[in-house]
Amino acid sequence: MRFMIMLGALVLLVASTALAFAPPATTFQGRLTDPGGGYISDGTYNVTFRIYTQSGGGAPIWSSARQVTTAGGVFSVILGLNNPLNLPFDQLYWVGVQYEAEPEMAPRVPLTATPYALGVSENAAVTSLNGLTGDFSLIGGSNVNIAPSGGNLVISATGAGADSDWTVIGVNMYAAVSGNVGIGTSSPASKLHVVGDIVAGDDPTESYLRAHNGFGYSSFFGGDYSGQGGEFAMAQEDGSNYMFMQPDFDGDGGFFQIYDGNFGTAFQVDGNAGVDGRGVISGYGNSSFVVNLNELGNDAVSLPVDAVSAIEIQDEPGLASRIDHAFSSFALSSAQSVVTSRSITVPTDGYLLVTSSMEMELNHQGSSCYVTAGLSLTAGLPSNQDLSYYLPSTAGQGLYLNPTSPSAVFEVTAGTHTVNVVGQVSGSTDAVIWDAQLNIVFIPTAYGTVALASDADDGRQFDTDRNSPAMTAGDMAEERRLSIQDNDDRLARELADLRAQLEDLRADMNAQQLNGGQ
Secondary structure, three states: OEEEEEEOOOOEOOOOHHHHHOOEEEEEEEEEOOOOOOEEOOOOEEEEEEEEOOOOOOOOOOEEEEEEEEEOOEEEEEOOOOOOOOOOOOOOOEEEEEEEOOOOOOOOEEEEOHHHHHHHHOOOOOOOOOEEEOOOOOOOOOEEEEEEEOOOOEEEEOOOOOOOOOEOOOOOEOOOOOOOOOEEEOOOOOOOOEEOOOOOOOOOOOEEEEEEEOOOOOEEEEHHHOOOOOOOEEEEEOEEEEEEEEEEEEEEEEEEEEOEEEEEEHHHHHEEEOOOOEEEEEEEEOOEEEEEEOOOOHHHEEEEOOOOOOHOOOOOOOEEEEOOOEOOOOOOOOEEEEEEEEEEEEOOOEEEEEEEEEEEEEEOOOEEEEEEEEEEEEOOOOOOHHHEEOOOOOOEEEEEEEEEEOEEEEEEEOOEEEEEEEEEOOOEEEEEEEEEEEEEEEEEEEEEEOOEEEEEOOOEEOOOHHHHHHOOOOHHHHHHHHHHHOOOOOOOHHHHHHHHHHHHHHHHHHHHOOOOOO
């Protein structure tokens, strides 16, 4: 423990016979610090004071054990109350201080001249003060008044000291300067410029930073909302809050809300909602929306009816198409084979409306024959897709051309599906296919009874490859891969567009903040 003298001892003089019964005493002040120089904690401690006739060693000629109370390490005690200072004060004395049960601190503190006034007799008079002798006047400074009151001389201060920039009225103090006030800086840039931390109060429920508007109401930051932590609230001219942000009442996370002109909730972000503790964003007015980050897929977003135009709906209709064999024909055989195919990727469950057109060419040699063409999700034809062109044996020999246009509806799930045009010829007649076109339209919703032929899905761009040979299984697999890749590229482009729009929005918001939120 270390000890530091803060103020010289002040003596209570026994100056008249009326006060002769008062015990001689002196006021002693000091500060207690730890070995590192820090102040000890505020509290009450046992301290023993001893007076010696020498600076070291020897036996004390007076002692007193007292309890002292510290504030910032500082204490003040009157020595002589419980054990009068019945000493002659005709020589130099030293005070030793012992904290609790620790050894007495060193060095001892010498008593200066003032306490020796105790040795002055009752009838003695003061003949000098600070080296002045004879008659002299006491004159107060600009803020000090000196006035007699009965047998006393009263010295009082009425201002804030020599610095007229500050004025003290009661327990309040204010700055009279027309410029700025700096704390922690010698060049303040505003009325109050603080460099460093600001702490408001010891009670978190009452510790706020408030900013009053011109109507007498205040916005505030800090406090302790329902024991959860600080909050931020902005007030408008009538005193009501139009925006606030605070800890989430249900636990971790935050809560943000903006009111509309009718004092109802216009926009709200709940940072801790639902069993997963994810955020929920919502807006209210003539219509409303909810974005629930606890959910997945379509359940995560709720929008007003007809709030999004048709071209923005994810589950919108889509198209895929293909043209084959415009300049080279496809020869049919007795086995069912794929004339052409097209893959389509759809975002959700729905239906494929498929149409196709082609020209059948038959070189009739006299025996009966027929050519079949139809649509399928496999390499074989469904029972309602074996659409045939028949020539009997009695038909004249020669070249016959027949246009045909099969169509079908397939029910599909979200994903990629491939639609095939399948053809076949029977008999000894040679038959080929020209100008085969395949069109696929994805429709997400049915508004009536749907007659199905098979399974399919949604589409994209046109394909006008006119000179491909007969498709093999490898060709069809490659076509499917390219179709999926095209869809992935489209999604990447759309995502890049959304990110660019988000960056533009952030830039606009930052610009508004720099311009004062206008």
